[in-house]
Amino acid sequence: MKKRAGKFCPRCGAPAHATDAYCMHCGYSFSVKKSKKISLKSIIILIIILVIGGIILQVFFNQSIIPKELIDIFKNMTSATSNVSTGTAG
Numbered sequence: 001m002k003k004r005a006g007k008f009c010p011r012c013g014a015p016a017h018a019t020d021a022y023c024m025h026c027g028y029s030f031s032v033k034k035s036k037k038i039s040l041k042s043i044i045i046l047i048i049i050l051v052i053g054g055i056i057l058q059v060f061f062n063q064s065i066i067p068k069e070l071i072d073i074f075k076n077m078t079s080a081t082s083n084v085s086t087g088t089a090g
């Protein structure tokens, strides 16, 4: 009993062995290239590059990426919490 473990060439339809990398008939490559799929790894690498790039920008230009307005808001928030027991000054 011969097991017919094989596949057919999608291009010409010729039978081919499962282990064949190329079609014997037309030379079609069976190693199908998968369509562009963004992998999690590439996303992580992209984020790392962005973070490192941001740090480099900060170091080189000695400037914060965070807008000054946001920093002022944050400072107001922190000072408001710390000035609770101080009361009104002067």
Ligand SMILES: [Zn+2]
Pocket: 009, 010, 011, 012, 013, 014, 023, 024, 025, 026, 027, 028
């Ligand atoms: Zn073929």
